[in-house]
Amino acid sequence: MSEGMRDLIYLDNAATTKTAPEVVEAMLPYFTENYGNPSSIYSLGSAAKKAVMESREYIASTIGAKNNEIYFTGGGSEADNWALIATAEAYASRGRHIITSKIEHHAILHTCEYLESKGYEITYIDVDENGIVKLDDLKAAIRQDTILISIMFANNEIGTIQPMKEIGKIAKEHDVLLHTDAVQAYAHLPIDVDEMNIDMLSASGHKFQGPKGIGFLYIRTGIKIRSFLHGGQQERGRRAGTENVPGIVGMGKAAQLAFSHLEEREEKEKELRDYLIKKIGEEIPYCRLNGDREKRLSNNVNYSFRFIEGESLLIMLDRKGICGSSGSACTSGSLDPSHVLLAIGLPHEIAHGSLRLTVNWENTLEEMDRTVETIKEIVERLRAMSPLYEDYIARKGQ
Amino acid sequence: MKKKVVVGMSGGVDSSVAAYLLKEQGYEVIGVTMQIWQDEQELEKEENGGCCGLSAVEDARRVAQYLQIPYYVMNFKEEFREKVMNYFVEEYLHGRTPNPCIACNRYVKWESLLQRSIAIGADYIATGHYARIRQLPGGRYAICKSATDQKDQTYALYNLTQYQLAHTLMPVGEYRKEEIRGLAERAGLPVAQKPDSQEICFIPDNDYAGFIDREAGERAPGPGDFVTSSGEILGRHKGITHYTVGQRKGLQLSMGHPVFVTRICPDTNEVVIGEGEDVFSDELFCDRINYMGMEDLQGTKRVLAKIRYGHKGAYGAIEKVGEDRIRCRFEEPVRAVTPGQAVVFYENECVLGGGTIL
Numbered sequence: 001m002s003e004g005m006r007d008l009i010y011l012d013n014a015a016t017t018k019t020a021p022e023v024v025e026a027m028l029p030y031f032t033e034n035y036g037n038p039s040s041i042y043s044l045g046s047a048a049k050k051a052v053m054e055s056r057e058y059i060a061s062t063i064g065a066k067n068n069e070i071y072f073t074g075g076g077s078e079a080d081n082w083a084l085i086a087t088a089e090a091y092a093s094r095g096r097h098i099i100t101s102k103i104e105h106h107a108i109l110h111t112c113e114y115l116e117s118k119g120y121e122i123t124y125i126d127v128d129e130n131g132i133v134k135l136d137d138l139k140a141a142i143r144q145d146t147i148l149i150s151i152m153f154a155n156n157e158i159g160t161i162q163p164m165k166e167i168g169k170i171a172k173e174h175d176v177l178l179h180t181d182a183v184q185a186y187a188h189l190p191i192d193v194d195e196m197n198i199d200m201l202s203a204s205g206h207k208f209q210g211p212k213g214i215g216f217l218y219i220r221t222g223i224k225i226r227s228f229l230h231g232g233q234q235e236r237g238r239r240a241g242t243e244n245v246p247g248i249v250g251m252g253k254a255a256q257l258a259f260s261h262l263e264e265r266e267e268k269e270k271e272l273r274d275y276l277i278k279k280i281g282e283e284i285p286y287c288r289l290n291g292d293r294e295k296r297l298s299n300n301v302n303y304s305f306r307f308i309e310g311e312s313l314l315i316m317l318d319r320k321g322i323c324g325s326s327g328s329a330c331t332s333g334s335l336d337p338s339h340v341l342l343a344i345g346l347p348h349e350i351a352h353g354s355l356r357l358t359v360n361w362e363n364t365l366e367e368m369d370r371t372v373e374t375i376k377e378i379v380e381r382l383r384a385m386s387p388l389y390e391d392y393i394a395r396k397g398q
Numbered sequence: 399m400k401k402k403v404v405v406g407m408s409g410g411v412d413s414s415v416a417a418y419l420l421k422e423q424g425y426e427v428i429g430v431t432m433q434i435w436q437d438e439q440e441l442e443k444e445e446n447g448g449c450c451g452l453s454a455v456e457d458a459r460r461v462a463q464y465l466q467i468p469y470y471v472m473n474f475k476e477e478f479r480e481k482v483m484n485y486f487v488e489e490y491l492h493g494r495t496p497n498p499c500i501a502c503n504r505y506v507k508w509e510s511l512l513q514r515s516i517a518i519g520a521d522y523i524a525t526g527h528y529a530r531i532r533q534l535p536g537g538r539y540a541i542c543k544s545a546t547d548q549k550d551q552t553y554a555l556y557n558l559t560q561y562q563l564a565h566t567l568m569p570v571g572e573y574r575k576e577e578i579r580g581l582a583e584r585a586g587l588p589v590a591q592k593p594d595s596q597e598i599c600f601i602p603d604n605d606y607a608g609f610i611d612r613e614a615g616e617r618a619p620g621p622g623d624f625v626t627s628s629g630e631i632l633g634r635h636k637g638i639t640h641y642t643v644g645q646r647k648g649l650q651l652s653m654g655h656p657v658f659v660t661r662i663c664p665d666t667n668e669v670v671i672g673e674g675e676d677v678f679s680d681e682l683f684c685d686r687i688n689y690m691g692m693e694d695l696q697g698t699k700r701v702l703a704k705i706r707y708g709h710k711g712a713y714g715a716i717e718k719v720g721e722d723r724i725r726c727r728f729e730e731p732v733r734a735v736t737p738g739q740a741v742v743f744y745e746n747e748c749v750l751g752g753g754t755i756l
Contacts, residue, residue, distance in 0.1 A: 312517045315470050319518070336473065385517050 159300025409457020494738025644734025
């Protein structure tokens, strides 16, 4: 529909990724011949059961977990909801205080708001200007009745990677459970739940070229977390519902592909990312890179352009066949200023003019060139029409 | 090259047909739904009507997909809050009865949407209003009544500027409502069946006074006195924001005969009560003038004046009595001239201009 749809450039891999062809191929037999229910007795179901088991084993191995510590869910948001709500309920007798950060995904923040309405107390700790959690604030926030710390592994908007090992150490020292929303990090970064003292971890299949509608929650053995969906013995009785067998198989396959190329992919993405960051910074005046320059996901670029509306920029990029985003994709198409950008101290009007581009290792440098060229043209056009820009230039000239 | 037009779409029949007609006429059409106001608690109510929330987005997107036009949601919540909701509250606190739709049209639906549409490369914006835009012999643009007279939508558009009108298309204004329905049906448009939108979209429960109290907080005026025009106290009122000029119901005054609100005095927090004849006026003054069909006003001019939405109009003579002030002397007295409402002047079914009643 847009002018350049023939050469679409997809730069919104933090929102979702293209399902890898190998993943689709691995899933297909579980729609066609091996459609049996894994809970059934006959041998048709056993093929499905075996596939679920293998996927679980493989995924467990990628984060240093045991097989029975991986629970499949309907995605990252479900895993986040489950981790928070079920922990809150199970440990309510010990305390009703939870610590999280101001830059979490809404799956965490809105669940926290829900828990607040149920009488829990939530502390939202600050981040620094690059979006890194302030460890001293975290320590200071821990109280006698703190039952859970939930800090995201890497931020979906600005790509900042949190010092998870240090956070894990603090949680362990104070004997508080640690959950991490690793939706953007899993299968992109090496994670070891033991080394990092992570007690619970959420992940989502479609963020690493797996299918949508499937994710998992890692729950360390011994944590008395309750079942989230009632009605069956699936997932060791903690998450009822017939397993999404094709989804589970697909996510397992996607994880295999991701982990077999983890470093290669990271290197390729970093090259694209750094090229994009450098070129935008050089070619477009009055812009600012958001997030930490080094402790950053290899696929993430987030820039604010002064004097323009991010919304207009996104629409015009789409007209030119370039898919970007202005932050979280989960706000039903409407663009309120990002809570993450406000939390790192950006003024409202600058937060409005922000653009997130998230690359995939299959993107090319040529695509980056075309993207920068297009952004440059659009930003110039929007600024030419912006009274704010006009004022600024007039004042500067004086 | 095809001219580009951004159509403001609500998913309802009028704006959907507007998009369809423009596409048929050869324009490059882009659909946009303006998100202006949204309160999660109100989502449920909104789904049963209401123009501009999430359900409107779903409905409009379906139509855009059917028409195979690109579609976007644009966020105007900040402008709407500042230019419409805040204005609404301020006017009430000053004892006036505002028309928020007029402010929304001028500042949000036109100023902001047009600016952002031109930014993304459009030549025009279009809406599903039953009104026409005509270029008058002198070259000025004016909003004129549409082919259908049942639903007059010109009143709330009097405040648009010449620049805005020059960049606006209203394709639906050439048709009658039944014809538009017929067109939608024949084109197979999946339009949403919506009840007519409620009076004020951001107050779905219609409790204006409650809304103003919440918004104004400490500034909300408390109870005060009902008084006669000579200052005699008749009883206590709930706060001036609960009343409007001409109101009879809900006063809870037992006078033995019908009485009406004739004036609201924010300075003394009094509501003035009078008899039936006291709510009639033979003249009014207005300011915040917008000149539309006429460039300026010299001498006196006979016009049809509408003093509120749905008013059929009354003839009178208008005359400038200050830099930004017009007096309108009616040929017959009119009922309930209400400060804060707009008065709109028509000649030959076209809007000459209008202002805010003082």
